[in-house]
Amino acid sequence: MSANDRGDVPVEQPDGLPMRVGLGQFMEPTAERLRFIKQLGANDIVLNMYKYDDPDYEHMPDNDRMPLSGDGEWSAENLFALRKRVEDAGIRLHAIENVPVSFYEDVMLGGTKRDEQLKKLKATVQNMGExxxxxxxxxxxxxxxxRTSIETVRGGATVSAFDGRETDTSYTHGREYTEAELWENYEHFLRELLPVAEEAGVKLCLHPSDPPMKTLGGIPQLARSFENFKRAMELVPSENHGLEFCLGCWSEMDENVAEVIRYFGERDKLFYVHFRDVEGTIPVFKETFIDEGNYDEYAVLKLLDEVGFSGVMIPDHTPHLEGDSDWEHRGRAYTAGYLRGMLTALRSEQ
Known part of the structure; x- marks a missing residue:
């Protein structure tokens, strides 16, 4: 049964819309949270689903945790119920990101459950398209x-920080893996999943390693540099493969952010943006307010516009402000307002 057969919700779809500000970094689209997002002037959300198997949104109580079902594959019915729940509030569901690591841990590491996990990933992508x-x-x-610590920034707001000199050197997955192993597994993943994504009309968006160290816990961090991202995009060429462009991670890398935006923007590989920043670069950095980090945030916004980016920008990690919630809704509201103000200024200039 297709989405249209179930009764589609008439919300304008992303194609043809301008660069705009959305909200994300949460899992439960409660009525209260969706109202707050609309009050901030946002019409798009990105859901970060790193904890859940197949969530039953149709029966999810407001302001509560959703019940779970399934064993690692998101059903078309529950995904449609999720989309309808969001669109009933007048908001577009722009993306889903970060399935549980258990969905594809063996895919990444070449474990015994690789084929089983790939089968479920393919079904999930097909169901997202449906x-x-x-x-x-x-x-x-x-x-x-x-991250290695929590530190304070302006006014006593708290942020996460990383010091690579203090990380545990033990193996997180039992042994040390080679870079060649990870690249081989990654290419296999792309060759298996990208044809399914193309047929389903779904775009796959790669997020940088965070932090972008060479290795962590004995595992190479492939998505740690400009050159590695070029390789990742060229392994299995596809219009349906691009970047979940996390500015904070690129700032951590100490790469030339402007050069990166031009390169991938001109190739239509910037699918959506996590807008945040940090102070410092690997191996030592801390997160901070959007206006106190490494790069010029307004220059970045102008460059995104110049290369033709027309997707959604969401506040990513934000400082935890006085009276904030576990979702850091106050910190996200500050960042969303800052982005909307910059976008208004940009449009006024034009």
């Missing part, structure tokens, strides 16, 4: 996101 969800963000970092 449900009308256009973007699927993923990472290639089995060791996950690493």
């Amino acid at each position: 449900a009308g969800i256009p973007l699927f963000g993923y990472h290639w970092a089995p060791a996950g996101v690493w």
Whole structure:
């Protein structure tokens, strides 16, 4: 049964829309949260689903955790219920990102469950296409996101920080893996999944390693540099493969952000943007407010516009402000307002 057969919701779809500000970095689209997002002037969300198997959104109580079902494959029915829940609030579901690592850990590491996990990933991407969800963000970092401390920034707001000189050198997955192994596994993943994504009309979006160290826990971090991203995009060429462009991670790399934007923007590889920044670069950095990091945020916004980026920008990690929630809704509201203000100024200049 197709999404249209179930009764599609008439919300304008992403193609042809301008660069715009959305919200993300949460899993439960409660009525309260969706109202807050609309109050901020955003009409797009990106859901970060790194904890859940097949969530039953149709029966999800407001302001509560959703019940779970399934064993690692998101059904078309539940994905459609998710999309309808969001669109009933007048918001577009722009992307889903970060399935649980257990969905494809053996795919990344070449384990015994690789074929089984690939089968479920393919079904999930097919079901996303059937449900009308256009973007699927993923990472290639089995060791996950690493931070070593919590620090304070302006006014006592708290942020996460990383010091690579203090990381545990033990293996997270039992042994040391080689870079050649990870690249071989990654190419196999792309050759298996990209044809399914192309047929389903879903775009796959690669997120950088965070932090972009050479290795963590004995596992090479492939998505750690400009050159590695070029290689990742060229391994299996496809219009349906591009970047989940996390500015904070690129800032951590100490790469030339402007050069990166021009290169991938001119090739239509910037699918959506995580807009944040850090102070410092690997091996030592800390997150901070959008206006106090390494790069010129307005120059970055102008360059994104110049290369023709027309997707969604969401506040990514933000400082935890006084009275904030576990979703850091106040920190995200600050960043969303800052981005909307810069976008207004940009449009005024034009």
